[in-house]
Amino acid sequence: MADVKTIIEPFDEAGDAAFRVTASSLPEVFTGCGLALSDLILPRTELGAVPQSGLGAPATRRMRLAAPDLESLLVDFANEIIFLFDSEAFVPSGFEFHEMRQPEQAEGTGNARLEAEVAGIVLAEDALHSVTDRCGILGLVPKAASYHMIEVAELPDGRWTARLVLDA
């Protein structure tokens, strides 16, 4: 989970969903981005209550990604979360990174890499298609991560920051 030092700042861009995340380390920045994205789909305050209400069950998923640079790795990471929701209604609630390498740290390929275990909830069909109310429980479901304004950088004080814009 992101610690209290992680700052998530949504901003307005191109009519869609966008945020900047600043944290003390690169894995924490990626965690912040992942949580900001899943909060759009279903805020964690509501996600936590889903298993008790029978509208979903806890689950974990594994991610292993490689990309030529950190920006592409962040785009791939966000797209992986979107894919997990689109294909199996999995909404993340926490990330544990077992590996996070920048391109210059990677051996062989020169690619940035990450490996993570993702905790979350697989939503039941009823959670997706509520007809009892006039609206379902879902919030905004992003459809893709873009390279628009993408940024992953280390700040002079040693913290890390990332900016991500999602097509919704």
Next chain:
Amino acid sequence: MSSVWKGPLERIDEFRWRIPKTYKQGMRADAVVVTDSQGLEVARDGEALEQLANSACLPGICQPAMAMPDIHSGYGFPIGGVGSTRLEDGVITPGGIGFDINCGVRLLRTNLELVDAAPKIKSWIDRLYRDVPSGLGTRGPIQLDASEVRRVLEHGAGWAVRSGYGTQADLECTEEGGRMEAADAAAVSARAMERGMPQLGTMGSGNHFVEIQVIEKVLAPDVAKVFELHQDQVVIMIHTGSRGLGHQVCTDYLSVMNAALKKYNIDVPDRQLACAPLGSPEGQRYFAAMACAANFAWANRQCITHWVRQATAREFGSTPESLGMTLLYDVCHNIAKIEEHSVDGRSRKLCVHRKGATRAFPPGHSDVPAAYRRVGQPVIVPGDMGRNSYVLVGTQIAMEISFGSTCHGAGRLMSRNEALSAKSPGDVRQSLAEAGVYARSASKRALAEEAPEAYKDVNDIVDITHKAGISMKVVRLRPLGVVKG
């Protein structure tokens, strides 16, 4: 994060403004926006004009890079952008098409009059809400295996019609006949297919909708007659695209194109404009995959048309045939196509990227269905859910100045966050009800995010296209009820 355009804008005439290619290094053509002086002030806000200038940096861009009156900030191209590249030395870019490949609109006629439909709008919309799947989540109503989804990708709306979801007449009134022949399912990733397989026949979220409308005013009686549209007639508009499959195709090929930039020594000012030469293996493969996603979108709109027809027939205790539920036309507004256009006095084949722009071919064009060829191609322009939409018709002027293109909608005025802050979903539903529009949504936020106030007034956009001559007004539509994704 918003910026204001401070670059040059040269007035060509009352409705065209030029960013000269001398504006910045890398521009290979001028860029031209079709708008009026008021629209230009709106366009200046944000990055849209910079993105238009960026689109003029693509290798092989044919003079000029264009933007339609509903121009606003996008990713790579601005929304409302039209970029035509030469086949011999030009590129293709996913950023000139967008994530939702072949997002588009179709309009179904009915023989219902306002007086017949008005008392039933609430129960009709409730039924459409139940019977037309939004597709949020994992399972849609059509379960396909891998071999069947390949057939959808390669045959488009034709697959849907052969599977019982429509008629031959539907195909004749769909752009490209509902199928791009360049489609090759082998160019689509397993992941894209996995996202697409359960979503066929589903609307999706965001600005997608099924809307019941009435023809409020006929503005070109002769053309309306050919289109079989009349005052007080009830019609149904369907707006959706290629769902997760199209997004995944775009995502997959952005990575491919980013690698291609280095391979082909191409420099672009924005990573979202990553591209490859049209004739390269990467370019050809993307075009084949994009065509698959376009075909999926046409099949999707065709299947939704079927659910809409069935639900409406049940609501009125009739049949789709008895209710006259025929298709006026289906247009796509996020796509690249190989088309023939006149350039410097000679006919050339170009790859025309339209991102948030609609094809608007003129009378006599061979790609316009025979039934409409005398008057031109129907152009369907949705507005927001509280205000008007339009049916327009394509013109010769569009062929001469905008590569046969016109606007695609209203364009956002507020970000989603601004819209959410301005009104709650309940408030939006209430104010729509006061305006005589009954609304339902599968998503908690969609109603507020899609509130009428979040969009520009489509009447202003359509006025400009009409006065500029890139498409002409035929009928004005007013919403009665809407199902949002």
